[in-house]
Amino acid sequence: MERNSQITDSLSLNEPHAPVYPLIASQITNKFQIMKGVAIEVGSGPASLSIAMARITELKIYAMDISPEMYKIAGKNIAKCGFKDRILPMLADVHQMPFPDNYAHLIFSRGSMFFWKDLASALKKIYAVLKPGGASYIGGGFGNKTTKKLVKKTFKNQEENYESPPKIDIATLEIAVQKAEINNYQLLDDESGLWVLFEKSIE
Numbered sequence: 404m405e406r407n408s409q410i411t412d413s414l415s416l417n418e419p420h421a422p423v424y425p426l427i428a429s430q431i432t433n434k435f436q437i438m439k440g441v442a443i444e445v446g447s448g449p450a451s452l453s454i455a456m457a458r459i460t461e462l463k464i465y466a467m468d469i470s471p472e473m474y475k476i477a478g479k480n481i482a483k484c485g486f487k488d489r490i491l492p493m494l495a496d497v498h499q500m501p502f503p504d505n506y507a508h509l510i511f512s513r514g515s516m517f518f519w520k521d522l523a524s525a526l527k528k529i530y531a532v533l534k535p536g537g538a539s540y541i542g543g544g545f546g547n548k549t550t551k552k553l554v555k556k557t558f559k560n561q562e563e564n565y566e567s568p569p570k571i572d573i574a575t576l577e578i579a580v581q582k583a584e585i586n587n588y589q590l591l592d593d594e595s596g597l598w599v600l601f602e603k604s605i606e
């Protein structure tokens with residue numbers, strides 16, 4: 404994905420999205436209560452959400468992204484925040500995630516699904532990599548209205564334009580989830596954003 408250096412620099416400082424990550428991290432942990440084990444963040448960008456998750460859990464996290472530039476920035480941010488022992492940056496495409504099936508306790512992703520070439524096959528791959536009993540929190544958004552306003556205000560104050568990702572609507576997301584043969588799912592389309600939450604049952 405093309406990004407200009409100004410956006411890359413602001414992402415590397417976790418600005419202006421900074422308030423979004425602790426909020427979404429708490430929404431993920433409140434929902435699933437998965438505090439230990441292996442997690443994967445898909446399309447982690449600068450790893451801000453992985454870092455927020457590491458702060459409130461004991462998870463070992465793979466911060467995975469397709470972009471070599473983001474991989475480098477994530478590595479720097481992880482080291483700067485003191486999580487080198489628990490967050491591992493990884494360069495990979497969600498469609499071919501290099502993990503065995505039934506591997507991760509938690510897979511989360513914010514703001515990345517909008518860019519995936521084949522949403523259904525990416526979700527199917529995520530579901531395969533999930534451990535039975537594991538859960539996924541995939542989508543995009545700001546967490547709530549207050550953080551959304553705050554982020555947009557910060558962009559405005561910095562005289563930058565907020566770049567919205569390409570849009571996916573809830574119907575398109577649901578079709579992809581069903582095509583991926585995921586049955587136990589919940590869709591959210593509210594002030595937190597557009598998300599699909601699913602669990603893999605223990606057979």
Ligand SMILES: C[S@@+](CC[C@H](N)C(=O)[O-])C[C@H]1O[C@@H](n2cnc3c(N)ncnc32)[C@H](O)[C@@H]1O
Pocket residue numbers: 404420445446447448449450451452467468469470473495496497498512513514515518519520568
């Ligand atoms: C809008 S950014 C979101 C970054 C981060 N999750 C956040 O919330 O700050 C989307 C990220 O998804 C990554 N991405 C796009 N397509 C991907 C794919 N097929 N596999 C893995 N990562 C991908 C991009 O490189 C980019 O870093």
